[in-house]
Amino acid sequence: MRTFVAPGMGTLLGAALLATALGGAAVAPALLAQSSAVDEIAKYRAALQDGNPAELWEARGEGIWKQKRGPKQASLEQCDLGLGPGVVKGAYAQLPRNFADADRVMDLETRLLWCMATLQGFSDADSRKQLFGNGNERKSDMEAIVAYVTSESRGVPMNVGLANPKAAEMYRIGERIFYFRGGPHDFGCVTCHGDDAKRIRLQDLPNLTTKEGAQKAYTTWPAYRVSQGELRSFQWRLYDCFRQQRFPELVFGSDASIALTMFLARNANGAPFDAPAIKR
Amino acid sequence: MNATTKLAVTFVVMAMVGCAMGPSKEETAAKASAMLKTSFKANGQAGLDRLDQDETQRVCSALDGNAPSKEVAERIEKLNLATIKDPADGKFLGDWKNGEKIAQEGRGKQFSDDPAGPVGANCYACHQLAPQELSYGTIGPSLYQFAKLRGYGVDTQRYAYGKIYNPDAYAACSNMPRFGHNGILTEQQIKDVTALLMDPASPVNK
Numbered sequence: 001m002r003t004f005v006a007p008g009m010g011t012l013l014g015a016a017l018l019a020t021a022l023g024g025a026a027v028a029p030a031l032l033a034q035s036s037a038v039d040e041i042a043k044y045r046a047a048l049q050d051g052n053p054a055e056l057w058e059a060r061g062e063g064i065w066k067q068k069r070g071p072k073q074a075s076l077e078q079c080d081l082g083l084g085p086g087v088v089k090g091a092y093a094q095l096p097r098n099f100a101d102a103d104r105v106m107d108l109e110t111r112l113l114w115c116m117a118t119l120q121g122f123s124d125a126d127s128r129k130q131l132f133g134n135g136n137e138r139k140s141d142m143e144a145i146v147a148y149v150t151s152e153s154r155g156v157p158m159n160v161g162l163a164n165p166k167a168a169e170m171y172r173i174g175e176r177i178f179y180f181r182g183g184p185h186d187f188g189c190v191t192c193h194g195d196d197a198k199r200i201r202l203q204d205l206p207n208l209t210t211k212e213g214a215q216k217a218y219t220t221w222p223a224y225r226v227s228q229g230e231l232r233s234f235q236w237r238l239y240d241c242f243r244q245q246r247f248p249e250l251v252f253g254s255d256a257s258i259a260l261t262m263f264l265a266r267n268a269n270g271a272p273f274d275a276p277a278i279k280r
Numbered sequence: 281m282n283a284t285t286k287l288a289v290t291f292v293v294m295a296m297v298g299c300a301m302g303p304s305k306e307e308t309a310a311k312a313s314a315m316l317k318t319s320f321k322a323n324g325q326a327g328l329d330r331l332d333q334d335e336t337q338r339v340c341s342a343l344d345g346n347a348p349s350k351e352v353a354e355r356i357e358k359l360n361l362a363t364i365k366d367p368a369d370g371k372f373l374g375d376w377k378n379g380e381k382i383a384q385e386g387r388g389k390q391f392s393d394d395p396a397g398p399v400g401a402n403c404y405a406c407h408q409l410a411p412q413e414l415s416y417g418t419i420g421p422s423l424y425q426f427a428k429l430r431g432y433g434v435d436t437q438r439y440a441y442g443k444i445y446n447p448d449a450y451a452a453c454s455n456m457p458r459f460g461h462n463g464i465l466t467e468q469q470i471k472d473v474t475a476l477l478m479d480p481a482s483p484v485n486k
Contacts (some may be wrong), residue, residue: 169311172303176312179344181337183330184389184464185457192419194345200405200417209345242320246389248330249323256319259312 041202045280054147054224054276057231061148064141070120079115081108081149092153093273096262098164105170107261109235110253112145131252132239133230143222146233150222153273158219160266167262170255174263177256178208187245189260203280208264215271218264223277231276234261309342323391336360340453348452356452363461364445372437372474379476380483382469383409389464401444401465401473406456409476410483419455426477428485441474 065076065088081091082099096107102114109131116127133140162168181188192200193208207213221234232240238257242250250257316331333341336356339348348356366372385400387393404413408422430436443450445460459465465473476482 169303172308173312173315176305176309176341177316179341180312180316180333181341182333183326184462186337186340186462187457188341190345191455195419198417198419200419201415203417205419243390243392246326246330248320248326248328249391251319251321254319255315256312259315 038202048226048278048280052224052276052278054151054222054231054278057144057147057224058151058276059148060139061141061144061146064145065148070116070122070126072119072121074119074121076112076115076119076145078119079112081111088149088152090153090156092150093156093158094160096167096170096258096265097161098166105164105166105258105262107234107253107258107265108146108149109142109233110258112142112149113253128252132232132236135229143231143233143236146222147231147276150273150275154275155272157270157272158215158265158268160262160269162266170259170262171266173256174259174261177260178263183246185246187247189241189245191245208267211267211270214264214267218268219271219274220277220279222275223279225279227280305342325389325393325395326391336448336453343453353452357449359448360446360452360458360461361442361449363458364442364449365460365467366438367441367467367471372434372441372471373478374468374471374473374475376472376475376479376482376484378469379472379474380410382465382473383476384413399464399469401459401469403473403476411486412483423477424484426484427480427482432478432480437474437478440477441470444470444473 068075078085080086080099080101081088082094082097083089083091092108095111096105098105099111099114104110106114113124113127116122117124127142130138130140131142133143162171178189181191189208192198192205193213196207196210196213198205198207206217208217218234221237222232224231235252235257238260239250239252242248313331313333317328320328320331322328336359339352339356347353382401383403385398386402386405388397388399388402393399403409403423404416406417406419408416408418408424409426411424426440427436439450443456444465446458447454447456448458457464460467460470476484479485
């Protein structure tokens with residue numbers, strides 16, 4: 001999958017070389033070249049939408065979901081994702097939520113770990129062995145199952161509830177974590193995602209403090225990342241944001257990861273879920 | 281109404297008000313801080329102490345991304361201004377060519393980075409600088425022609441150096457890292473980046 005052609009990238013390189021050749025003698029050509037570079041990236045993104053390798057992860061995930069596995073030789077088909085045992089359709093659009101049996105607010109990935117433990121008898125260490133895939137070297141079952149389950153909510157409007165007091169508290173804490181600035185660089189989520197129309201280098205950044213921005217961003221994760229040849233879950237998205245924030249390592253399925261997911265998922269309410277998507 | 285009844289009524293009213301308002305932002309922030317400490321693990325150079333906020337970080341986090349009030353801004357700026365150490369040799373400008381390399385370098389301080397370096401400033405992630413570099417971000421303002429527009433004098437040099445050393449000294453709760461104060465860049469690196477902004481020969485000023 002790494003051999004994906006990047007249409008327009010040649011033109012982009014051309015624009016960059018042209019500008020370098022000009023040596024920045026004047027501002028106008030540089031600005032012109034940059035706006036054309038941004039146009040070319042938009043074309044590249046549009047071209048990506050034609051075929052999404054995420055389908056391969058979805059199919060593999062469905063297989064794993066239905067396969068008898070673990071010490072108890074059970075499938076995940078009786079896993080309750082919030083809409084009752086075995087109901088996958090539309091379940092992701094209502095996560096995270098409080099689960100009475102676990103007495104804990106859970107996102108999809110945490111709930112999958114729970115089902116792997118309770119239904120299949122996997123130890124926590126075993127179910128955490130390959131949470132993220134490593135290109136073509138080692139695939140992650142977790143990312144495949146996430147791809148399958150989320151694909152079953154495609155087109156379903158986001159509908160995350162806060163009627164449960166624990167869910168409401170997780171939302172409030174998630175909001176504070178969004179604005180929490182720390183580490184050697186003083187970075188928080190808000191540093192990059194608190195304003196409209198900002199970029200890092202040429203990468204557009206969604207403003208997650210607006211309903212529109214949260215909806216557009218949240219409903220397009222998980223995503224197949226062309227640059228990594230991997231399908232990435234929302235847990236991975238948060239893990240890698242915090243890495244770049246210069247924070248320590250976010251623990252997969254930790255309460256802070258669920259609180260932040262709750263804050264963003266709830267803010268996306270009303271928008272139709274549209275993932276797994278494909279991104280740069 | 282006797283004293284006991286009065287007291288009871290007061291408690292009921294307080295409880296009702298408390299329910300209607302929910303927990304305060306400070307209470308929730310304290311819970312968030314505690315939750316963060318149990319949700320991360322140390323990895324290489326990134327220890328859990330990175331989750332301990334100093335006063336500037338704590339005050340700025342409570343603003344929900346909004347600008348601080350005049351009083352808060354003055355207090356934070358004063359606090360941070362006091363941290364700036366001028367270069368030992370009194371010269372603010374280093375080598376702009378090296379400054380350009382530091383401005384391009386995105387590595388440093390992530391748990392995935394080699395603790396032995398390199399550590400860059402990654403200026404282009406957020407700012408336009410030399411016009412030859414088209415791949416620049418827009419979180420911060422364009423710095424193209426920084427000194428050409430502001431003058432090449434020593435006061436502007438000192439300001440540029442101080443702004444890189446600790447931007448919160450000039451703009452409280454700035455998005456920009458406090459490169460000197462937090463030990464991200466060395467004094468020489470800050471001088472080199474200052475030269476990228478201030479040297480008449482730098483492409484930034486062409």
